[in-house]
Amino acid sequence: MKNMTQQEKNRLILEELRRLYPEAGPALNFSNPYETLVATILSAQCTDQRVNQVTPAVFRDFPDPAAMAETSPEVLYPYVRSCGFKSKAVNIVNACRKIVSDFGGQVPDTMEALTSLPGVGRKTANVVLAFAFGKNAIPVDTHVFRTANRLGLAEADTPEKVEKQLQRAIPEEDWSKAHHWLIWHGRRVCHSQRPDCENCTLRSLCRLYGGDMSADRKA
Template identity: 55%
Template sequence: MRVTKKIKEEQLAILERVYFDAKPELVFNTPFELLIAVILSAQCTDKRVNIVTARLFQKASTPEAIIELGLSALEEEIHDCGFFHNKAKNIMATCHRLVEEYNGEVPEKFEQLLALPGVGRKTANVVASVAFGYPAIAVDTHVFRIANRLKLAMGETPEEVELGLMKAIPKEKWSAAHHWLIWHGRRICKARKPLCDACPLRDVCPSFSG
């Protein structure tokens, strides 16, 4: 199947119709809590992150409180969320940066977020989009997989796929489309055993071989 602009528009229309109410599954109350949750979500499920953050945020939910908690105690709080040593180190460094440079507040701009320890393009895009309403497309493993399978945006790196999606999707729908793609990846187009026969996109998917 040759994926034309018209096919891409049909793919997006279906995704929007099916996942119109898609929203983040991470639980948070402030931009800072969202930032920490997204840092923790690397190589970890949102379900597990929500368990960890529910425990952590009861004790420390601000940069100042996490600094006061200390590195060892932070590691203990997040130990069941993969790569906890590295994540704790980055979270602590980010908290110091937020206190020293931003009066304990999370900056809104993508470039400022990207400069924080442990924050990559995906995390910066999620926080800029979800916490502050900036149009952005965060490419996680689900978005990367779905974009390539649909040929909605093809690339060998998350950044290549991000740029492709920015061209394929109207800017006002970037943030929403990010959630459509994630939900589709989690519910239907799974990594190992995609549920192709149940997929609402099968008629416009170049990877479907039913």
């Protein structure tokens, strides 16, 4: 593998990830762009399982941006308290108010418009673009950032740079799938603290295997 170019390694890494995780897909439950946006805002620093426990009641009582815009963070917060910070309730309500005032009550489908909403950064916007609107996008969360850097698919110190490098390293039609492959690999094998390198079938291709984990990049 030593004489291989990084481009050849990338191709083999993606082939192996595809083989390992054929069923990889979104773990959050949602059925339209509004639900995707709300669930993704709630998922920051919270497990998908926990988010899936609270969203049925949220979507039942606030079924669209207009209903959410009419409530207040104080009313919403008890529904989502177990997902952490009160700021999430504030952001969801304020984002929906802006969706109603500026976007006719419809969740917008461009990066620029999505990131103009309170509490919506690039990662959340990319999730909405990829999984609610079916656009090719690579959301970079903590797992994608870590595993992409370790494997050598990217080598950068910010999520935005990793996203750009992954866009170059991965065929566009695989961007959304690769997002899930890297998340699954990060959760199952390439753990943050103790990556299971000896049982990792990607080790012969991995940039960091056998190297100094303290060189690990942090988002």
